[in-house]
Amino acid sequence: MALCLLRCLLFSLLAILLFTFSSAQTSSRPKALVLPVTKDASTLQYLTQIKQRTPLVTVNLVVDLGGQFLWIGCENNYVSSTYQPARCGSAVCSLAKAPGTCRECFAGPRPGCNNNTCELFPYNSVTQSATNDGEVAQDVVSVQSTDGSNPGRLVSVSKFIFVCAPSILLDGLAGGAPGMAGLGRSNIGLPTQFASAFSFHKRFAICLSGSGKGVIFFGDGPYKLLPNTDASRELIYTPLLINPKSTAGLFMRGDKSVEYFIGINSIKIDDVAVSINKTLLKIDSHGNGGTKISTVNPYTQLETSIYEAFTKAYIKASAARNISRVGSVSGFDVCFSSANVGGTRVGPAVPTIDLVLQSSSVYWRIFGANSMVDVGNNVLCLGFVDAGSSPRTSVVIGGYQLEDNLLQFDLATSRLGFSSSLLFRQTTCANFNFTSNT
Numbered sequence: 001m002a003l004c005l006l007r008c009l010l011f012s013l014l015a016i017l018l019f020t021f022s023s024a025q026t027s028s029r030p031k032a033l034v035l036p037v038t039k040d041a042s043t044l045q046y047l048t049q050i051k052q053r054t055p056l057v058t059v060n061l062v063v064d065l066g067g068q069f070l071w072i073g074c075e076n077n078y079v080s081s082t083y084q085p086a087r088c089g090s091a092v093c094s095l096a097k098a099p100g101t102c103r104e105c106f107a108g109p110r111p112g113c114n115n116n117t118c119e120l121f122p123y124n125s126v127t128q129s130a131t132n133d134g135e136v137a138q139d140v141v142s143v144q145s146t147d148g149s150n151p152g153r154l155v156s157v158s159k160f161i162f163v164c165a166p167s168i169l170l171d172g173l174a175g176g177a178p179g180m181a182g183l184g185r186s187n188i189g190l191p192t193q194f195a196s197a198f199s200f201h202k203r204f205a206i207c208l209s210g211s212g213k214g215v216i217f218f219g220d221g222p223y224k225l226l227p228n229t230d231a232s233r234e235l236i237y238t239p240l241l242i243n244p245k246s247t248a249g250l251f252m253r254g255d256k257s258v259e260y261f262i263g264i265n266s267i268k269i270d271d272v273a274v275s276i277n278k279t280l281l282k283i284d285s286h287g288n289g290g291t292k293i294s295t296v297n298p299y300t301q302l303e304t305s306i307y308e309a310f311t312k313a314y315i316k317a318s319a320a321r322n323i324s325r326v327g328s329v330s331g332f333d334v335c336f337s338s339a340n341v342g343g344t345r346v347g348p349a350v351p352t353i354d355l356v357l358q359s360s361s362v363y364w365r366i367f368g369a370n371s372m373v374d375v376g377n378n379v380l381c382l383g384f385v386d387a388g389s390s391p392r393t394s395v396v397i398g399g400y401q402l403e404d405n406l407l408q409f410d411l412a413t414s415r416l417g418f419s420s421s422l423l424f425r426q427t428t429c430a431n432f433n434f435t436s437n438t
């Protein structure tokens with residue numbers, strides 16, 4: 001009881017702080033926000049765009065679903081009259097959970113190089129490199145509001161908290177993107193900051209497209225996709241789990257992971273359970289094991305013993321459908337001739353993969369469109385990869401498996417809503433109407 005009281009008190013204090021510090025500048029509050037997402041064909045990263053700074057410039061960012069915050073390389077080309085470093089010991093620093101260290105910088109002053117500011121550890125999850133050289137700062141961020149059907153007017157958060165990182169951390173990001181948009185479950189992740197600034201539910205949804213313009217919504221639905229689907233009404237729910245140990249590159253002792261974990265209990269292929277070591281599917285006390293969702297991994301990664309059992313079962317189920325295996329192609333071990341493979345609304349007619357969740361009746365079914373990668377020459381490859389024998393997380397559901405599925409993350413109730421393939425409903429994630437209605 002005492003603990004709860006304290007927690008609840010802290011919580012409301014945080015909520016008040018957040019509201020004050022990321023104070024919204026708009027007269028009437030938007031119900032939700034919308035961002036476009038495209039896939040970079042060469043790196044397979046997903047990119048979004050926001051407007052930031054004064055004067056506003058458009059910034060391309062790699063989408064990192066499990067990322068802790070927005071971080072931007074600001075050693076070069078960061079010009080803004082509203083850039084404000086966070087003073088060491090300030091409320092912004094404690095909200096950001098920045099450790100006590102005060103930064104000193106001898107090359108400044110400039111964005112990223114100021115004295116007496118607090119620091120965080122920006123993490124490039126593509127190259128898996130982190131640095132402790134990140135200045136916590138605030139600046140204006142503008143994004144489009146939405147009624148769920150079209151983008152509306154631009155709305156701004158005047159003091160959006162982000163981390164200013166050194167240029168070296170940008171290596172490996174698609175098309176010269178100057179940073180990453182972290183959608184993780186932290187106090188200063190994009191979903192929490194937007195929800196606090198505009199007083200909407202701490203909820204967001206991603207809908208990635210492999211070829212067109214996908215979409216991210218912050219706030220509640222409707223999430224309308226042409227011709228006539230409200231994807232927020234098509235969801236199946238499963239709890240989001242908290243990994244007690246941070247999975248970031250650098251972190252403080254005691255930090256929890258801000259990534260999104262779900263509880264897979266088994267995997268079925270054409271309704272037959274794959275024999276896997278269940279211990280690997282649980283998150284242990286060191287934070288190892290379990291299943292998370294990632295937009296940074298292009299394909300689902302499986303721990304070696306799971307990968308072996310999974311591919312063996314998949315090959316067997318394919319053979320039962322008279323689908324013949326061919327040699328491995330471009331990094332994929334398990335490939336098939338498309339000769340005996342029919343077409344369906346949800347992609348090639350291949351064995352279905354069910355990620356079985358909290359009960360046998362709740363599963364995420366993966367159809368051909370999300371399991372098979374067309375590598376040309378009438379060859380289809382299973383888009384799952386071997387993560388090695390002791391990865392941190394046993395199953396990392398990757399981007400290809402997420403495309404044309406809407407996923408809604410509800411941070412307040414800690415649950416994930418997923419649509420399974422929208423192709424069934426004759427729509428795709430590229431069907432949001434991006435024509436502005438203002």
Ligand SMILES: *[C@@H]1O[C@H](CO)[C@@H](O)[C@H](O)[C@H]1NC(C)=O
Nearest residue numbers: 105106107108109113114115
């Ligand atoms: C920070 O303080 C040091 C020592 O007082 C000084 O030499 C340096 O120029 C200051 N840096 C900035 C960015 O103001």
Ligand SMILES: *[C@@H]1O[C@H](CO)[C@@H](O)[C@H](O)[C@H]1NC(C)=O
Nearest residue numbers: 276277278279280281289305
């Ligand atoms: C299952 O995995 C756990 C965790 O890696 C390991 O300790 C255990 O020995 C494995 N069990 C079997 C039967 O392989």
Ligand SMILES: *[C@@H]1O[C@H](CO)[C@@H](O)[C@H](O)[C@H]1NC(C)=O
Nearest residue numbers: 317318319320321322323340
């Ligand atoms: C597979 O091929 C065999 C022999 O040609 C045939 O008897 C069987 O019906 C086929 N099975 C399927 C699922 O198409």
Ligand SMILES: *[C@@H]1O[C@H](CO)[C@@H](O)[C@H](O)[C@H]1NC(C)=O
Nearest residue numbers: 149150226433434435436437
């Ligand atoms: C997209 O939205 C615009 C603006 O509301 C509207 O004029 C247009 O008809 C819509 N497109 C489709 C295909 O519905």
